[in-house]
Amino acid sequence: MSAGTQPSGGLDFEGWTCPLPLRHTPNVVMGHGGGGAMSAELVESLFVPGYGEAAATELGDAAVLPPVEGRLAFSTDSYVVKPMFFPGGSIGDLAVNGTVNDLAMVGARPLYLSTAYIVAEGTPMEQLGRVAEAVGRAALAAGVRLVTGDTKVVDHGSGDGVYINTAGVGVVPEGVELAASRMRPGDRVIVSGAIGVHGVAVMSCREGLEFGTTVESDSAALHGLVADVLATGGDVRVMRDPTRGGVSATLNELASASGTGVVLDERLLPVPAEVRDACGLLGLDPLQVANEGKLVAVVAAEDTDRVLKTMCAHPLGAEATVIGEVVADHPGVVVARTGIGGTRVMDMPIGEQLPRIC
Amino acid sequence: MSAGTQPSGGLDFEGWTCPLPLRHTPNVVMGHGGGGAMSAELVESLFVPGYGEAAATELGDAAVLPPVEGRLAFSTDSYVVKPMFFPGGSIGDLAVNGTVNDLAMVGARPLYLSTAYIVAEGTPMEQLGRVAEAVGRAALAAGVRLVTGDTKVVDHGSGDGVYINTAGVGVVPEGVELAASRMRPGDRVIVSGAIGVHGVAVMSCREGLEFGTTVESDSAALHGLVADVLATGGDVRVMRDPTRGGVSATLNELASASGTGVVLDERLLPVPAEVRDACGLLGLDPLQVANEGKLVAVVAAEDTDRVLKTMCAHPLGAEATVIGEVVADHPGVVVARTGIGGTRVMDMPIGEQLPRIC
Incomplete structure (x- = not known):
C-alpha cells in the first residue's frame, strides 16, 4: 500500500495518538x-x-x-x-x-x-x-x-x-454434546453468577436515562470456565449465555426446545442489590435484563455438586449457584416460585425492555 | 418458541406474503x-x-x-x-x-x-x-x-x-497456494470479463443520480470458475475480485504486495460501451468502478493460453481476456499504455468515486 511512502507521525487526540499518516483527518x-x-x-x-x-x-x-x-x-x-x-x-x-x-x-x-x-x-x-x-x-x-x-x-x-x-x-472437543434435547426432569439449573449486571450498566449511562449506580458490565469470555466445567466429566446437558432477553428468554428457549418444564426459585436468584434497585426504578424484571459474562448450565442432578464446585473455583464462576430444576410438568413453560410461597409463569419476553443493549 | 402456538396465516404485501403469525406488523x-x-x-x-x-x-x-x-x-x-x-x-x-x-x-x-x-x-x-x-x-x-x-x-x-x-x-484444496508474492516478471494479467458493470448498475438507480442504462449488475459466485481454472494445473500465481476500487485498486494492491510492476494495455480492457458512456457522463474511470462477478488472475506466461481457454469455456468467464503483464520495472507501480501510444501511471484510488456500492 502507498501508506509507507507517506510522512510518518500522527495527531494526538486526548491521549490517543492517531497514527494515520496519509490524511490527517x-x-x-x-x-x-x-x-x-x-x-x-x-x-x-x-x-x-x-x-x-x-x-x-x-x-x-x-x-x-x-x-x-x-x-x-x-x-x-x-x-x-x-x-x-x-x-x-x-x-x-x-x-x-x-x-x-x-x-x-x-x-x-x-x-x-x-x-x-x-x-x-x-x-x-x-x-x-x-x-x-x-x-x-x-x-x-x-x-x-x-x-x-x-x-x-x-x-x-x-x-x-x-x-x-x-x-x-x-x-x-470429541465427546462434547450439548443440546437442549438432552435435558431431563430432575436436572439442576445453575447460573454462574450475579444476573442483570451488563444491562443495568449500559442503561445507567444511556442518554436521557442516566442514573447513578456503581454497577459495571460483567462482559467476559467464558470459554475457560466452560473448559473447566467440561473437564469435570459431569453430565452437562446444555449451556447458554443469557444475553438479550436475559435468563428468562434463555430458560424459555431451553424449555421450549427440550419439551420439559423449568421451575426456578426466586429466592435463589443472585440479583445484586444495585441491580434490584435499578430495576425497581425502571420497572424492569432482572430476569429479563441482558448479561454478557454469565452462563446458564443444565446439569444432571448427580453431577451438580461437582460442577458447582468447579465453577466456584473459577474467577468468573465464583458466585455460581443452583437456581432451579427441570420438571416433567408443564412442558415448555418456565415457572418461578416466589418468596411468599406462590408461583408465577415466567413468560418469554416479547420484544425487549430497552433496545441496543449489545 | 411460542410462535407455533399462535394462529397461522399472514399478511400479503404486494405479492410477498408475510408469514409472521404473532404480531401482524x-x-x-x-x-x-x-x-x-x-x-x-x-x-x-x-x-x-x-x-x-x-x-x-x-x-x-x-x-x-x-x-x-x-x-x-x-x-x-x-x-x-x-x-x-x-x-x-x-x-x-x-x-x-x-x-x-x-x-x-x-x-x-x-x-x-x-x-x-x-x-x-x-x-x-x-x-x-x-x-x-x-x-x-x-x-x-x-x-x-x-x-x-x-x-x-x-x-x-x-x-x-x-x-x-x-x-x-x-x-x-491441497497444493493450492495463491499469493501476490508468487508474481514474476513475464506473468500475464487476465480479467474474466467486462469491467465496471456492477458499479454502473448501482449508480444508475442511486437517488438523485438516476440515468437510463441497460446495464445490470454482474453479481455472481465465482468459485466454480476458480475450480475449473485450478483444475487446469496451470500456474496461477494469485487471484482477486476487483470490487471496491475496481481493477485499479486490485492491481495496485498486487503490485505493492509483490514488489513487481504491472503494465496494462488500455486497448485490451473489456469495457462495455454502456459502462464507458456512463463513466464519461459521470467523470469516472471504469478501472476504478466496482465489479461483483469478475476476477483478476495473474498467470505464468506459459500457462496463460490453457487458463484463458478454460475460463472462456465457463459461462462466467466467456469474455475473459489478457489485459496486461507483470514487469520488473517500476516495482509497486501500475502503468497503462494508452490508445495513442503513451503511458500513464494508474494510481491507487484514494477514497471512492461513489460510496456504498457494495
Whole structure:
C-alpha cells in the first residue's frame, strides 16, 4: 500500500495518538470505506496497531488457516450497543466476548475471529481507535486470533458511531454434546453468577436515562470456565449465555426446545442489590435484563455438586449457584416460585425492555 | 418458541406474503431485535422460509459442523449497498456472492455462511423478506449452507434499511497456494470479463443520480470458475475480485504486495460501451468502478493460453481476456499504455468515486 511512502507521525487526540499518516483527518470520512488508499491506511495504521499481538500478520480479505482436527463451531453476532463506551467496557469488548461465548456455549475452544466494522461518517477517529484497542485487548485475553476483516463507512444519518460484527470459528472437543434435547426432569439449573449486571450498566449511562449506580458490565469470555466445567466429566446437558432477553428468554428457549418444564426459585436468584434497585426504578424484571459474562448450565442432578464446585473455583464462576430444576410438568413453560410461597409463569419476553443493549 | 402456538396465516404485501403469525406488523420494530419472542418469530417465520433449502435445520447462536479435512479459509464482509435493490440484483445476492468470492480468491471451496442483519426500525417487512429470499436463492446457487445468524434492530435514523454481514468458511484444496508474492516478471494479467458493470448498475438507480442504462449488475459466485481454472494445473500465481476500487485498486494492491510492476494495455480492457458512456457522463474511470462477478488472475506466461481457454469455456468467464503483464520495472507501480501510444501511471484510488456500492 502507498501508506509507507507517506510522512510518518500522527495527531494526538486526548491521549490517543492517531497514527494515520496519509490524511490527517480527526474524523472518519466516506473514503475510508472505499477500498482504496484510505481504506488500506485505516487497516495498517489504526486496526493493526490497535489489535496488537492479537492480529494475524496479514489482515486480508480471506485468511487461510491450518487444518482443524475435529468438529467446527461457527458463530456470528453484530454489536450495536449504545453508548459504545459504558461502565466496565465498550462495544469492542462485547464484540469479542459475545462471539467467543457463543462458541463456548456449544463446548467449543474458540480459535479465530473476523471483525467487520460499519462506521458512520464523522465518527471521531479517536473513538474508532479506542474500540480497535479494546477488540485487541479482549482477543488477546480470550486467546483468539483476529484473522480477517472488513470496514464500511455509511453516511452520517445512516449509522451511529461504530457497529461491529464478529464471526468466530472454534473446535469442539470429541465427546462434547450439548443440546437442549438432552435435558431431563430432575436436572439442576445453575447460573454462574450475579444476573442483570451488563444491562443495568449500559442503561445507567444511556442518554436521557442516566442514573447513578456503581454497577459495571460483567462482559467476559467464558470459554475457560466452560473448559473447566467440561473437564469435570459431569453430565452437562446444555449451556447458554443469557444475553438479550436475559435468563428468562434463555430458560424459555431451553424449555421450549427440550419439551420439559423449568421451575426456578426466586429466592435463589443472585440479583445484586444495585441491580434490584435499578430495576425497581425502571420497572424492569432482572430476569429479563441482558448479561454478557454469565452462563446458564443444565446439569444432571448427580453431577451438580461437582460442577458447582468447579465453577466456584473459577474467577468468573465464583458466585455460581443452583437456581432451579427441570420438571416433567408443564412442558415448555418456565415457572418461578416466589418468596411468599406462590408461583408465577415466567413468560418469554416479547420484544425487549430497552433496545441496543449489545 | 411460542410462535407455533399462535394462529397461522399472514399478511400479503404486494405479492410477498408475510408469514409472521404473532404480531401482524408491516414494518420491523425494535422488539424484533430483542432476543425475545418477536426475534424468534422473525427467524422462524421470515428467515427460515426465506432461506428455504439453503438453511441448516437449526439456525442457532452457534453451529456445530462436521470436521473439515484440509486448510480452512475464513472471510467476512459487511454489505451496505444503497439502494438495496438495483438492476440485476440486491444486497442479498451481494452478501452471498461477495463472501463466496473472497473465499474463492484464495482457492477455497466455500462451505458455510453466517448471516447477520442490522435492520433499521420501520423497514418494511416485505423488503426484509425479499432480501432473505435473495440470500437463500444465492446460497443455494453457490452451494453453501446458511448455518448461523443474528438480527439486530437499530432505531430509525441510526440505520438505513438492511445491512448484512456474511462470514464464510471454506476448505483450501491441497497444493493450492495463491499469493501476490508468487508474481514474476513475464506473468500475464487476465480479467474474466467486462469491467465496471456492477458499479454502473448501482449508480444508475442511486437517488438523485438516476440515468437510463441497460446495464445490470454482474453479481455472481465465482468459485466454480476458480475450480475449473485450478483444475487446469496451470500456474496461477494469485487471484482477486476487483470490487471496491475496481481493477485499479486490485492491481495496485498486487503490485505493492509483490514488489513487481504491472503494465496494462488500455486497448485490451473489456469495457462495455454502456459502462464507458456512463463513466464519461459521470467523470469516472471504469478501472476504478466496482465489479461483483469478475476476477483478476495473474498467470505464468506459459500457462496463460490453457487458463484463458478454460475460463472462456465457463459461462462466467466467456469474455475473459489478457489485459496486461507483470514487469520488473517500476516495482509497486501500475502503468497503462494508452490508445495513442503513451503511458500513464494508474494510481491507487484514494477514497471512492461513489460510496456504498457494495
